[in-house]
Amino acid sequence: MKVTVLCASGNTDGCTHALCEGFVRECTSRGHDAELIDLGALDIEDCTGCGVCRKKGRCILSDGSGELFAKVEDSDMIVMATPIRFNGPSSIMKRFIDRLNPYWLSDKPHPSKACGILCGGSPEPVFSHALSELRSAAVTLKADWAGELLIADTDSRGCGGADVKGFAEKVLS
Template identity: 30%
Template sequence: MKRRDFIKKSVFAVGSTLLAGSAMESLAAMSIDDEVSDSNESKQDKMKIVVLTGSPRRNGNSAYLAEQFIKGAQEKGHEVYRFDCAFKQVEPCRACNRCGMDGPCIFNDDFSELRPHLIEADMVVFATPMYYFGISAQMKRVIDRFYAINGRIKGHYKKAAYLMTYANTAKSDAEPMLLHYRTMMDYLGWESVGEVVAPGVWTAGSVHNTDYGDKAYRLGKSL
């Protein structure tokens, strides 16, 4: 091989190696950037979700919807805090106004446990059976205590969802409860992202024979 040709080939080989190395470094950097980006997006998308259940039946139909929603939300990577209203000691609001709608309540009960979670939550989910054409009393007393943190949650954007079960099948029977929920969302300035309404379920566990559990799961997974 002539000396001139040897030098040309050597320079070309070195240049190709450098280019290949540079390309590999660029690809590696892009890969790392993508991983960091995905990680940041994952952290940004992760929500703190509070799920309130209102049924005094531990294996009740609305409790099942809550469980399915939680399953879907946790599979998506969200952090869920569940508060079973019927199994907590929460006094009803006495309208004393000592809290001034943004201060400590006169009662030192289990609502104190829920309070910081509600304030920090990115989303609040309400799961209740229909009791005499309204939400359960156990859940209502918890909602009434929202008054003490009104200044911390009203106008502070949160997502919300509503899961309800009832024995009757007429859609009109569910409207008062849905109107209550929607009116509350309008007042608080929260965005409702879904409602799962399961009619015709009365005895404990009868919701298992429907597709409403899957709907609640898919709602949680869609967040």
């Protein structure tokens, strides 16, 4: 499978990034072709809601999204990874999701599977809102939801104990 891991944490030393790197390693060790993309490092503009994609089936913003979405379309599976921010996904992830509007409105190539990795700093993070957004993104892409890895208490315990291997086994099968 071709797997694209979309990391929506601006902190490359943080748990979200570390889990994404771990997931890529798990993919590679199983013979899959995996790439980690730091969404925050890309030039991706906010959706303006101009509505052109409704008529033309594509976005007219000229930023880094063309290259990004070409990779998404070429993937068998995408992984959407986000830290919990104020009980929701990061703004980096939300910007990505909003830019999926053309996929909602027309038939395009798309990954067949999607899954999520979510990190919350508190002992009992509210994952449900962010998870709902990620699953909504998967529906928009017409990708089946393969599962999610929810890691809590990262601010105190880090993410060293996360079962990335078990998660990879589940979603890559």
